[in-house]
Amino acid sequence: MLIAQISDLHIQQGGKDSELIQAAPHLAACIRALNRLAPRPDLVVVTGDLTEHGQKEEYLLLKPILEQLDIPFVLIPGNHDSPATLREVFHDHDYLQSPSPFIQYAIDTWPLRIVGLDTTVPMRSEGALCAQRLSWLADTLAQAPDTPTVVLMHHPPFETGIKLMDELGLLTGRDAFADIIAPYRNIERILCGHLHRTMLCRVGPTVASTCPGTAHQIALDLDPAAQALHFNFEPPGYQLHWQGAQGLVTHHVAIGDFSGPYPF
Template sequence: MLIAQLTDLHIGAGRRLAYRKVDTAGALEKAVAHVMSMAPRPDVVLFTGDIGDLGTPDEYALVAEILKDLTIPYFMVPGNHDRRGPLRAAFPDATPVAMGQAFVNYVVDDFALRLIALDTLDEGKPGGVLPKSQLDWLRGVLADEDDRDCLIFLHHPPILTGIAHMDAQNLGDGADELADIVSEHRDRIRAIICGHVHRPIHTVWAGVPLIIGPSVAHQVAFDLRADGPSAFVMEPPAMHLHVWDADQKNLMTHLAYLDHYDGPHPFFGADGKLIV
């Protein structure tokens, strides 16, 4: 089973450039073309949040227009730049929540690996939350009679990455309880995949691989200084490809570049000085 993860699209209405520089709509078009040209093609595409930049219906209409060329099944969770109502209205099939459910939590049982979507959006705020109702929902899903291996996808990472301005807006309330749940079921949860940080980051958390995907449009500057400012860089846009081997019960993640930028791609040295 092959899973493509596209994250942090930040599509602006009218193809507005992000930061007056980044053609996010063009980047998504290239990402879709790349996925559709792959051999073999992915079985499913998971969008891990920040589909739009302001969460407006016209942004999602543009995303839907671009995704007409994506004929592979795809699913979404909201990020902090999204709004649940407009997102669900624009993509009902990609956010298949139960009737009357407020949050975009759901399970996809159509593949060899069970896919569990978690909604960490705290509308109007950059950081994420998982209230008790959602944690109870997850406990119920993991306690049902389906004991297949599974993957959880969400927007906000529940970890500190060392990129201070992003760590200040990671998953806050609910992260510790989520760790308890994941640890209890670590024999079945094969990975947790996230977005939000705009950088490829891999670690083990609560006994499970936790993988943050790069943005398909632009990346956050690699700066591990405690006072590092918020900054983006025109590093090459990319996506993650997750390969699930059911026989070996192994999930392998590949980084795939979608385009190139000539740079420079800055980072900060041990002395705190900018290196290009």
């Protein structure tokens, strides 16, 4: 199976930095790049921060752009999203619809089981996994302990070294999350967003990774005394997760027009 991951789309209608960031054209360029891939991915996973303000108008702008994908896609919310509005606009995505306040699901129709875990806190930037969500995760993993599984979540379950982003990270439930996944050797990867950069970290028996943003990136700053957070326009990107003989192999791909390819 081949999975493409995109993240942190931040589609917006007006507001701070909207003219500078140009999120919609960047996303459209990403989708064109994905549609050109050969072999084509089986699935695209979008790991949160679909919009900037969680407004219905932003989701209505986002939906037709995403629907230009020639590939099935699944969504999870990020801290900039409104779960209720996401469900309303993407009403045709059955896996999003449940009476729970959290957008969580397990999809068993692919060679890899897809488990979506909601880390968002209403009106807050940091993430959390409360007892209810952790219980759901424990029950869901126990249902298929031998099936190769990918877990999707917006906030990564590890510190990154970018101080000001770590202060807005998964602040509650991170250790309990690691305890829950500890017995499972079938979790191929934990795919996250939020950091707008590619990062990798071992978490329990598996690897958690973050994906670059499609519109802008968080500036790399590992200064423990940093006082301000910045973004920049390093090349936007996506990731391809290929299921090989030893498990998932991840490729970071920059979006843009580059010279080549040239034969060796």
